[in-house]
Amino acid sequence: MAKRSKGTKRHHFKDKLILNQWLISLFGIDPFLEYKDDSGKKLRPFHKLAEPIRDPLAEGMDASNTHKFFYGLANALDLSLPAITREQLRVYEDNIGHHTLAINEKRSRPVVWKYFQWLTLLFTEIYLDRYFGDPLALLDNLNTFVKRFNDHWDVFEDIEPFILDDLNKLCFQNATGSGKTLIMHVNLLQFRHYAKRAGREGELSRVILLTPNERLSDQHLKEFRQSGIDAMRYVPGRDTLFMRSDTHLKRVDVMEITKLADSAGPNTEATRNLGGENLLLVDEGHRGMSGTEEGAWVTRRNMLCERGFTIEYSATFAQSVTASKDKKIEDSYAKCTLFDYSYRWFYEDGFGKDYHILNLTKGFEQTQATYLTACLLKFYQQLLVFDKKKTELSPFNIEKPLWVFVGSSVVKATGTKVEKEVSSDVAKIIEFLSDFVSQPNRFCPIIENIVLHTGKDTGLLDEQGNDIFTGTFGYLNEEISTHDETGKTIYQDILLRLFNNPGGGNLRLDRIKGDSGEVAMYVGTAEEPLG
Numbered sequence: 181m182a183k184r185s186k187g188t189k190r191h192h193f194k195d196k197l198i199l200n201q202w203l204i205s206l207f208g209i210d211p212f213l214e215y216k217d218d219s220g221k222k223l224r225p226f227h228k229l230a231e232p233i234r235d236p237l238a239e240g241m242d243a244s245n246t247h248k249f250f251y252g253l254a255n256a257l258d259l260s261l262p263a264i265t266r267e268q269l270r271v272y273e274d275n276i277g278h279h280t281l282a283i284n285e286k287r288s289r290p291v292v293w294k295y296f297q298w299l300t301l302l303f304t305e306i307y308l309d310r311y312f313g314d315p316l317a318l319l320d321n322l323n324t325f326v327k328r329f330n331d332h333w334d335v336f337e338d339i340e341p342f343i344l345d346d347l348n349k350l351c352f353q354n355a356t357g358s359g360k361t362l363i364m365h366v367n368l369l370q371f372r373h374y375a376k377r378a379g380r381e382g383e384l385s386r387v388i389l390l391t392p393n394e395r396l397s398d399q400h401l402k403e404f405r406q407s408g409i410d411a412m413r414y415v416p417g418r419d420t421l422f423m424r425s426d427t428h429l430k431r432v433d434v435m436e437i438t439k440l441a442d443s444a445g446p447n448t449e450a451t452r453n454l455g456g457e458n459l460l461l462v463d464e465g466h467r468g469m470s471g472t473e474e475g476a477w478v479t480r481r482n483m484l485c486e487r488g489f490t491i492e493y494s495a496t497f498a499q500s501v502t503a504s505k506d507k508k509i510e511d512s513y514a515k516c517t518l519f520d521y522s523y524r525w526f527y528e529d530g531f532g533k534d535y536h537i538l539n540l541t542k543g544f545e546q547t548q549a550t551y552l553t554a555c556l557l558k559f560y561q562q563l564l565v566f567d568k569k570k571t572e573l574s575p576f577n578i579e580k581p582l583w584v585f586v587g588s589s590v591v592k593a594t595g596t597k598v599e600k601e602v603s604s605d606v607a608k609i610i611e612f613l614s615d616f617v618s619q620p621n622r623f624c625p626i627i628e629n630i631v632l633h634t635g636k637d638t639g640l641l642d643e644q645g646n647d648i649f650t651g652t653f654g655y656l657n658e659e660i661s662t663h664d665e666t667g668k669t670i671y672q673d674i675l676l677r678l679f680n681n682p683g684g685g686n687l688r689l690d691r692i693k694g695d696s697g698e699v700a701m702y703v704g705t706a707e708e709p710l711g
Contacts (some may be wrong), residue, residue: 187335196514202325203303206263212332232256233295245277249298272305279369283407297359300519304370312378348489349516355526356495365407384488389461390437395692397434416449440480456486538648547639552612553626554649559583560674561656585609614687617703628667631656681706
């Protein structure tokens with residue numbers, strides 16, 4: 181028989197998530213088939229799996245501390261399939277329920293999983309059960325699926341088979357805001373459970389969480405405390421490499437990825453000093469996939485878990501591996517991405533952000549101060565509603581509003597001398613904030629004009645002559661009529677609520693240690709950053 185000819189087209193990253201597709205197939209769902217819902221709408225295989233539990237009414241636990249998702253999925257299982265039985269699913273759910281209760285013990289507002297979060301934890305249960313139970317059988321099952329994948333997509337390049345060294349790495353591509361931190365906490369508890377069951381706890385030196393910068397390290401330490409997990413900043417020399425007691429897996433050492441180096445220094449640790457037998461958790465795992473120095477970070481990171489295990493979390497693996505233009509890195513991440521709930525699916529499920537476009541007849545330079553003040557007022561109004569209606573909003577678990585500015589550039593590094601002198605998008609926002617907090621006599625009248633005279637003489641008009649913010653400030657207008665507030669009163673309250681300094685002052689910028697791309701902003705002597 182003639183050898184089958186093979187195509188040379190490359191799969192898109194999202195289409196070759198082998199590990200994820202294999203796991204979905206265990207539930208009797210063929211990743212190579214097309215599915216439809218009752219209305220005839222096309223369903224991707226993941227949503228075919230999730231269909232019985234996507235209803236928000238399926239969230240939460242029953243009186244026996246069993247997630248309602250379990251019943252929905254268990255009742256939908258094809259009992260003729262041996263891969264995942266109802267009994268196995270019950271064991272996995274018992275573990276998830278136990279870990280969920282553990283991280284909720286100290287929380288004032290218990291975690292209630294969404295369907296995709298519960299499935300993330302279920303996928304982890306299945307994988308770790310097989311990894312610790314019979315890694316050779318896991319390897320064989322994965323490669324059987326790889327062969328089927330390659331045979332099906334005969335016009336594309338083949339995916340290389342798995343080797344044993346591929347099995348000690350998992351990645352979760354979950355959208356920003358989808359609860360990656362809480363999932364990480366339960367993943368840690370899941371790993372401890374299966375390592376202990378297999379009698380392999382003593383094989384690992386420690387648990388290390390790598391973060392991009394010190395600010396995120398502090399945030400993680402706070403979150404670990406809320407989940408009742410022992411964690412602290414990594415201190416060189418605190419433990420020797422050969423002290424492999426049970427305490428190592430029970431504590432998390434948190435450090436910034438920028439602290440890893442080839443040799444020890446005042447602010448760095450030699451990677452080799454940490455050994456290669458760690459459970460490594462990596463926040464923002466997409467960082468360090470390109471560039472000379474960042475490429476070195478990948479190498480150091482891999483050294484830490486050479487004989488251990490690593491779990492990485494990011495919202496944008498797909499974009500990062502594609503940007504790296506390194507096929508080896510791209511295929512490596514495709515083979516270890518256990519769960520994919522990237523922004524596209526996050527938004528489709530109704531968790532994303534909606535937007536509308538405001539077109540002005542006048543140029544931005546002419547209306548910049550008024551336009552940005554109106555945007556700020558819109559955010560301020562959201563904060564007022566959030567603060568004053570917390571009781572009504574609490575059942576919906578709505579978080580404090582956030583104001584985000586997305587610009588096309590931070591600095592102008594190329595172009596003519598004149599172009600270089602033109603402020604970048606981000607710089608314009610910083611300049612506006614600086615002016616606003618330090619020039620009350622200029623901005624109080626603008627505030628009053630926008631709120632009280634919208635639609636008359638703000639200058640923020642569209643092509644039809646209508647004010648683009650018409651109808652926007654209904655709540656603020658109500659507050660003004662009720663409390664006889666003026667532009668000055670609103671300005672003072674904005675300084676307090678948004679800028680953490682009712683007295684105003686100059687804008688201060690502080691570079692965040694450990695991350696050259698982030699800056700914290702403060703007003704005057706305020707101790708809390710505004711952003």
